[in-house]
Amino acid sequence: MSGISRRKFLKSTVVAGGSAAAAMSSTKSAFAMKEFEGYPDSMGVLVDLTRCIGCRTCEAACNKEHNLPEPAVPFDNFSVFDQVFHGGKQKRRPTEKAYTVVNRYETKAQGAPVYRKIQCNHCSEPACLTSCFVNAYKKTKEGAVIYNADVCVGCRMCMVACPFGVPAYSYDSALHPEIIKCNFCYDKRLKNGQPPACVEACPQDALTFGHRKTLVKIAHERIRSNHKKYVDYVYGEKEVGGTSWMYLSSVPFDQVGFNTTLQKHPILDNTKSFLGIVPMVLGIWPAMFLGFHLLAKGGKGEKEDKSKNKVEVHGE
Amino acid sequence: MKSRKIWALKGIIVALFLLAAPSFGAAGEPPATVRIDSLSHLYDGIDFDHEMHVGVEEDCSVCHHHVFGDGVANKQCARCHSDSKGTSSVACRDCHVEEPFTLEHMMKIEADPNRYHIDITGLKGAYHLRCLNCHIEMDAPSECADCHERTDIGDRFYRSGKYAPTGGESGGHHE
Numbered sequence A: 001m002s003g004i005s006r007r008k009f010l011k012s013t014v015v016a017g018g019s020a021a022a023a024m025s026s027t028k029s030a031f032a033m034k035e036f037e038g039y040p041d042s043m044g045v046l047v048d049l050t051r052c053i054g055c056r057t058c059e060a061a062c063n064k065e066h067n068l069p070e071p072a073v074p075f076d077n078f079s080v081f082d083q084v085f086h087g088g089k090q091k092r093r094p095t096e097k098a099y100t101v102v103n104r105y106e107t108k109a110q111g112a113p114v115y116r117k118i119q120c121n122h123c124s125e126p127a128c129l130t131s132c133f134v135n136a137y138k139k140t141k142e143g144a145v146i147y148n149a150d151v152c153v154g155c156r157m158c159m160v161a162c163p164f165g166v167p168a169y170s171y172d173s174a175l176h177p178e179i180i181k182c183n184f185c186y187d188k189r190l191k192n193g194q195p196p197a198c199v200e201a202c203p204q205d206a207l208t209f210g211h212r213k214t215l216v217k218i219a220h221e222r223i224r225s226n227h228k229k230y231v232d233y234v235y236g237e238k239e240v241g242g243t244s245w246m247y248l249s250s251v252p253f254d255q256v257g258f259n260t261t262l263q264k265h266p267i268l269d270n271t272k273s274f275l276g277i278v279p280m281v282l283g284i285w286p287a288m289f290l291g292f293h294l295l296a297k298g299g300k301g302e303k304e305d306k307s308k309n310k311v312e313v314h315g316e
Numbered sequence B: 001m002k003s004r005k006i007w008a009l010k011g012i013i014v015a016l017f018l019l020a021a022p023s024f025g026a027a028g029e030p031p032a033t034v035r036i037d038s039l040s041h042l043y044d045g046i047d048f049d050h051e052m053h054v055g056v057e058e059d060c061s062v063c064h065h066h067v068f069g070d071g072v073a074n075k076q077c078a079r080c081h082s083d084s085k086g087t088s089s090v091a092c093r094d095c096h097v098e099e100p101f102t103l104e105h106m107m108k109i110e111a112d113p114n115r116y117h118i119d120i121t122g123l124k125g126a127y128h129l130r131c132l133n134c135h136i137e138m139d140a141p142s143e144c145a146d147c148h149e150r151t152d153i154g155d156r157f158y159r160s161g162k163y164a165p166t167g168g169e170s171g172g173h174h175e
């Protein structure tokens, strides 16, 4: 099967799955879940947009840390801020070549431009994780949401599920599916108690690394002690059940590209309807995806062990 | 394993300046210039023209918080520190640590649940927030290279100059 026809086929499978999920929405209530406050030791990053100067140093640091491909233009080239896609509405997004990007916003609320770094927000209850059939994602106790390319079948359900449009898909090898996203520098840094490369590099301390629960306090205290400067809101404290990366801003969040309509409880609630069909498809889909998986991994000639939870850092 | 420190130093992008605390003479005269280069890596160190800046802003507490005991410019700080006496050192580094995000430092800060100052910027952040923000506000030079020249390591890091990308795809997006 050629890569293209396989992709098309997968795409139609996902669509079919989605409509099946919609059809089964009546099973929703059966999966009601208790409030979950996240992991007590979860780390996080507070991104303070009032401090960010759009220097792109974080992008360069991430690129270096993870040996990512050469960028199209140098990291000190700010013409990238003018890039827009999809008829001028869409600014840059993380890609398979960049785990993080910084965008510039001209706002009504403020004369000077506002810059916003985006990357995976490392949700407390990640929709990418819950949407994944083969458990390619894992939320670590340190708060990182990491991904294991060895078990990924390339269905790209996570890309659809993520409320922040984060996971990117590598088309480099059609037979070696790989989702690419910020991993909170888990392998090289976070799990050893070290801050992410982007945080360490930021000249402005626009990125504050710490325990998530401390960051929440810091965020509210920054607002309280400088209420004229900040919008009284911590983005990510509650969104989709809370995220490890949170934001402070001096302008209304919807003016700087944030989705302010997201629900305050985990996306899991929405996919419950989807999870409802899991028992039904349990017998069919795994076999189907195992088939894809073996196809995809055919070149490697052996079946990976899911339980080893190996994390693959792209580009290593 | 590479030590944490080396990694941290590697990550430091811009020259940090450590205001040489003991450089105040016996007469209490501020230094004319301060060499700021202890952690320069991607950028060279600088000779900070302290004298010129004193000429621009006579109120020391605008840059030095309350360390001279001569009143606090920031109203929020004044809530507690309006009567604070001068400190023995005016060095930024005495409060703003070079590596603010180590576990050790975090544990120290979090050890006392009643501690108010849980949000102290690192040294690099302190300098840039203080200097650059004011420069931007005052329309003073505010490009990175206006204050410190980039090193060869810095050029490589930013993939600039002779390390500029040689081609490849137009960047930044895919669906």
Ligand code: SF4
Pocket (backbone or CB within 6 Å): A119, A120, A121, A122, A123, A126, A127, A128, A129, A145, A161, A162, A163, A164, A165, A166, A167, A181
């Ligand atoms: S931001 Fe998206 S990719 Fe990251 S953890 Fe949340 S759902 Fe997953």
Ligand code: SF4
Pocket (backbone or CB within 6 Å): A061, A062, A063, A065, A099, A100, A119, A181, A182, A183, A184, A185, A196, A197, A198, A199
């Ligand atoms: S946390 Fe690590 S992987 Fe994520 S954007 Fe920062 S440097 Fe990149």
Ligand code: SF4
Pocket (backbone or CB within 6 Å): A051, A052, A053, A054, A055, A056, A057, A058, A059, A102, A115, A117, A201, A202, A203, A204, A205, A206, A207
């Ligand atoms: S390094 Fe810091 S100041 Fe520079 S663009 Fe990134 S977040 Fe903003």
